[in-house]
Ligand SMILES: Nc1ncnc2c1ncn2[C@@H]1O[C@H](COP(=O)(O)OP(=O)(O)OP(=O)(O)O)[C@@H](O)[C@H]1O
């Protein structure tokens with residue numbers, strides 16, 4: 348096996364999700380990213396996007412890395428790892444710096460970004476990303492890249508992504524236990540957006556909704572920059588749990604029924620269709636109208652997208668999302684999802700799958716691979732920027748860790764315990 352990881356052209360994304368770990372191996376050259384290998388393994392070591400069982404997570408990461416490196420024919424040493432969960436926050440900040448020499452250089456940009464991140468952060472939190480929204484040079488605002496512009500005063504508006512240090516450390520430790528070095532820990536939804544969005548969409552305003560197993564992540568782009576990121580602590584696993592409880596069938600069977608026969612919109616299902624539901628605890632299988640399955644699924648999906656809609660409205664940015672909504676993550680693979688999401692959100696909705704990679708890209712075509720592919724794209728960008736500045740990518744992005752005052756962009760646990768309303772009592776009585 349060749350060891351190409353040290354040459355820095357191999358970039359590996361490690362998506363540590365609530366239901367699965369995906370390792371995506373990309374080769375980065377001047378032509379872009381070529382996917383060389385993928386490893387995808389179920390994982391039960393997380394709860395709602397946060398590592399809760401290190402042993403189980405270590406096992407899944409090792410298996411995923413093993414399959415990915417066998418397929419790619421490279422040894423994997425360094426990864427860009429995802430992080431998710433309700434502890435992640437996105438807060439606004441800004442900075443100002445004097446321009447040295449009358450023309451804005453890279454050093455001035457770095458200095459003003461350092462200033463923007465130098466605000467207090469709680470002792471148990473750290474800054475993951477500093478995401479510039481716009482620069483100003485003297486009195487001119489709305490500047491995307493100020494390098495080369497003349498002026499004396501450089502300003503910047505940024506969004507800072509922060510996370511609980513213990514959760515970040517658990518991601519790093521888990522990967523290290525598998526013999527890996529973590530080049531950077533990246534907000535999962537940021538990686539997903541990187542994989543599924545076009546530059547045009549970011550420019551004219553767009554929302555990305557990544558519905559995974561444990562969480563549904565929302566991220567908004569306005570004028571080319573990130574304007575909001577938050578996490579809703581519910582996803583596909585809640586839908587499956589509702590099906591298991593509603594149809595009184597084991598979780599594994601509920602997952603299978605959901606994937607094979609589930610539909611997000613009850614009215615799309617014919618009245619006459621039937622499915623066979625295996626019993627639990629020795630009970631015989633039963634034949635049930637397929638409509639019953641979708642009537643269990645629909646309220647949960649409706650609930651999650653209603654929260655998404657409210658979150659978007661609360662940001663005051665609804666009118667600026669001219670490109671509508673891009674939904675991604677494995678949870679949106681349910682039949683009827685696009686139609687229903689469009690109905691609830693009142694905006695055009697499209698399915699987001701990873702784009703912009705070559706090679707065996709068909710293996711990462713599903714929305715559940717958005718984060719894994721996005722991590723490779725994030726790593727490739729970091730590599731390019733680091734080359735330009737002749738420093739290691741980790742040094743470039745990794746942070747001094749000042750403290751930040753939190754605002755309330757993060758998410759309440761409002762819907763975690765909610766049961767589907769409609770048909771619930773009827774179903775309990777019927778089975
Ligand atoms: N064909 C399908 N139909 C319906 N749902 C599906 C299908 N395939 C996967 N899912 C659902 O997608 C969810 C997993 O999605 P994904 O792989 O994006 O989550 P994750 O990254 O592991 O979790 P998270 O992002 O919440 O930490 C599961 O709840 C699963 O039931």
Ligand SMILES: [Mg+2]
Nearest residue numbers: 364535559718
């Ligand atoms: Mg995910």
